[in-house]
Amino acid sequence: MGRTNGTPDGGRNVREGSVDLFDTVAAFRAALDAERAAGRTVGLVPTMGALHDGHLSLVRRAASDCDVVAATIFVNPLQFGPTEDLATYPRDLAADAALGEGAGVAHLLAPAVDEMFPSPPLTTVHVAELTEGGEGASRPGHFDGVATIVAKLFAVAGPCRAYFGEKDWQQLQVVRRLAADLSFPVEVVACPTVREADGLALSSRNRHLSAAERGAAPVLHRALLAGRALVAGGCSDRDELRRAMAGVVAAEPLARLDYAEVGDGGPGALRLLVAARIGATRLIDNLEAPLP
Amino acid sequence: MGRTNGTPDGGRNVREGSVDLFDTVAAFRAALDAERAAGRTVGLVPTMGALHDGHLSLVRRAASDCDVVAATIFVNPLQFGPTEDLATYPRDLAADAALGEGAGVAHLLAPAVDEMFPSPPLTTVHVAELTEGGEGASRPGHFDGVATIVAKLFAVAGPCRAYFGEKDWQQLQVVRRLAADLSFPVEVVACPTVREADGLALSSRNRHLSAAERGAAPVLHRALLAGRALVAGGCSDRDELRRAMAGVVAAEPLARLDYAEVGDGGPGALRLLVAARIGATRLIDNLEAPLP
16 A cells, blocks of 8 residues: 655645545645535544544545544644653554544644745734633743634645634634634634543553553643632532632542632533643643533 | 625625726635636736825736736735824825726725724734835734735635735735745735836825925935945945935935945845835835946
8 A cells, every 4th residue: 555646736645544644735625626526525523643543533524524534633843842742742643643544544744844834934923801810820931822823824735624622721712713813714623532441531642651640641631620629519609619620630639730710610610620730741631611 | 987886794795887896805816716716817006095106007017917907905004103194194095996907907905994904913924024115124013914804815815826016025025935935825916016117116105295395205216326336336345335325315304314325136236125214104105226
């Protein structure tokens, strides 16, 4: 298997089983333009690779909603701080291509950094307000990096539905807002967090956990469940909810809390969010807490 | 003449002679999508209205390069500072539609502020470095407003060539850069400044000039010519060039210099730029100065 197609701009386009693998923006865009020209709707799943069942749930949802699924794999340097895990972020394109194909990806863009940024970009997309707390406070510049790369991927992909996981809740709000503010012809679709049996939210970073850390990691979900139980019992005091979630995390010796936050969760609900380090690995999670 | 078409989103689409006038983003986008689906290339001319021969030269160039010309008229509040002339910026949609049609505009988007920004946008597009001097220094926030609205118009218009005048030289560099950095499927085309017989660059703001001010306004162009003559004579000292241009402006009693700058003008040339107030009206101009 595997055939190589020359593309007009000289990009490589390798057909890997039934997934077309692109390393240039131009060839990927041309493929999606051709799908739309043939009357097919496009679902877009932007990722940083290291695909797991969470990503694949986005692909499956896109495949059920749209005629064809396009995915991108790009470990975006703009969204990593200088002390963060850009270098060690897991990368395995062959495995990702196989997993993506199995879930229904037809077109996969996996560009090198030089292809995405032939020169260091001078352009930054910033979303105000929504980026102030939570991850925005803990990871300065993170959401500018996210917003910039997502705007670029939307500009590359063209008219589509784009699928994002609720696991990155604040990112989801940022992406929705930039799509609306900049009038991208993109419908942002939110998909529920996928969890292990013990409640741990799937994350590419989970593979960094030692066995002991893996045992401790569900504490984030337990903290959220404790918060949700308080809300269900009538508590809507945000300080009290934060303290309760922080207390659950503090009881786990391998965990170090980054933040416990309470945000608006849409009509009739709060959104509970936590971030913590389990050993050297930083994990985040969130949960809707319906008001009684 | 004039017929009204219902559009899927409830927008108004008025056919004015041979120009289709849109007041919704969705209907304008649908029209351009239909043009491309029929195999026609689209030329885009974004404007703030108050069209003059400078704008119309962009439309004519677009009409000669592309199968169909789309223009936008939107006095973008994001690019005006709090003390600037947003309220008095000239607006005359009927005249603009007639002028645009005469030059070859087929689709004209003239949205209300509420259509472009149903809620105040939280998203800002910022281009670093290129926006630091000149207009960027004199008009804080101006280029963020320009970059944000141009990114939005590119997202609305879809694949096209987009035409911008060299009169707004720094804006042109900003627009080129954001289009490249964000991978918009847009080829930015620069068009030469159109001038009155006495050298005054056409600008929508010229109509604010009194007769005496109109007589004084060509001093910007004369300052640039003086700078260019010095460059042609072998001077490449940027301070000396700035002083020479400033001296020409200072000799005109109705003019008050904002800045005289010297930038890179591409291979083998400098770019000379001036901004000055003529009475209450702020004008800018620039000129290429080939190195001998």
